[in-house]
Amino acid sequence: MEKKKIAFVTDSTVYLTEELRAHPDIYVVPMVVISEGKEYEDGAALSTDQLYDIIRTNKEVPKTSQPSVGKFKELYEQLKKDYDHAIAIHVSSKLSGTISSSTAGKDQADFDVEIIDSLSLSFALTMLIEKGIKMAAEDVDVRDIAKNLREEAAHSKNLILLGSLEQLYKGGRMSGAQFLLGNLLKIKPILAINTSGELGVYERVRSEKKATNRLVSLLKESCTENNVTQVGIMQGNVVEKAEQLKQKIQQEIPGLKIIIGDISSSLAVHGGEGTLAMFWHPEK
Secondary structure: OOOEEEEEEEEOOEOOOHHHHOOOOEEEEOOEEEEOOEEEEEOOOEOHHHHHHHHHHOOOOOEEEOOOHHHHHHHHHHHHHHEEEEEEEEOOOOOOOHHHHHHHHHHHHOOOEEEEEOOOOEHHHHHHHHHHHHHHHOOOOHHHHHHHHHHHHOOOEEEEEOOOHHHHHHOOOOOHHHHHHHHHOOEEEEEEEOOOOOEEEEEEEEOHHHHHHHHHHHHHHHHHHOEOOEEEEEEOOOHHHHHHHHHHHHHHOOOOEEEEEEOOHHHHHHHOOOOEEEEEOOEO
């Protein structure tokens, strides 16, 4: 049987639409969620409902770990039989060691894989995969696809409205005093992953309503300055709030394609239940 040209590999921080889930050339390597000494493969041995139950009930915050080198080696050895090349698009190297595992795995398998640092996670990976698949269908060379996707990754935008200060406190990322003060003042931090792939505080806003309105305002500014065709709203077990945010965006920015999906386990573990995140790609 003749080999196919390009396989697309990613990790479970990605959000896959129904179309991408059904695509025969997309392969997802699961992250690992660690809770009370037990390890679960994200999306395989651990459902979204189970993850939130763990977050709510366990004293210790679950941790996440990148897939092992062996997992990637095994996949790349299999793909080597059926494909000429692979393009692997992963969560930011500043947020996870996944790229390191993927790189070591492809070296051990001796397979031609272009590794792409998305400089982000979740729907940002989705958009890169969609672009890559489109270019592959147009018979663009694998090196040119990889070059284009690396350039695209640098322009990706995102805003993350944390669902829970408690999650940061339990995870040791916030002091008791900061946690108490934040709750008293009803502070809602808006985070963002910068162009280097690092996560940090973008703004601190008083009240959830103001924070949500600020998300829409910042997205509208980006749409005014650039061509934006779609935005992904990723939600942490708060579908109704995601739908409300979608309606606000539709009122302010008519014609924008809006996709609602689940945030990844990595973001859920750190951001907590109730987190809302937006991802989009401005085109100059």
